[in-house]
Amino acid sequence: MSNMEQTLSIIKPDAVERNLENEIKEMFKINGFTILKEKKIQIEKSEAEKFYKVHETKPFYNDLCDYLSSGPIVVMVLEKENAVFGNRELMGATNPKDADDGTIRKKYGISIDKNSVHGSDSFENAKIEIDFFFKD
Ligand code: UDP
Ligand code: MG
DSSP: OOOEEEEEEEEOHHHHHTTOHHHHHHHHHHTTOEEEEEEEEOOOHHHHHHHTGGGTTSTTHHHHHHHHTSSOEEEEEEEEETHHHHHHHHHOOSSGGGOOTTSHHHHHOOSSSSOSEEEOSSHHHHHHHHHHHHOO
8 A cells, every 4th residue: 555655854064065965865866755845945043943842851952953053954855655764764873873884874974963864753743844844
């Protein structure tokens, strides 16, 4: 049975800064994702704080929000069968050191904080995150 899903992906400042936008998009396309929507933006720290609210009690929250708002990012809606899980697999582990070969974070990630991409972690959060960036 078909389970076409959409998920939110972000190419983070460290990757945009290194001009990896096209290479990372190519990895999504080669792996069967369709980029339905995309925009390159820079967000305010207050918006990063809203986006990452789930992490507000974590010790890395402040640095994370400074970082996500530190430069241009590319936000995308990706579509594929089981896109949420598929994107998490393609991204690899949060810490690039632990990421499997062939994943985006293994290939491009610099460190646990500069790990090049974000991806929604559940179907419910994907809906919330897509609305966050693309609700008109
Ligand atoms: N992060 C960090 N230090 C940590 C854990 C996470 O800087 O010890 C950052 C990292 O950029 C990560 C983001 O916070 O991508 C969100 O953390 P999460 O656990 O949700 O990881 P993800 O879902 O991005 O794999
Ligand atoms: Mg997460």
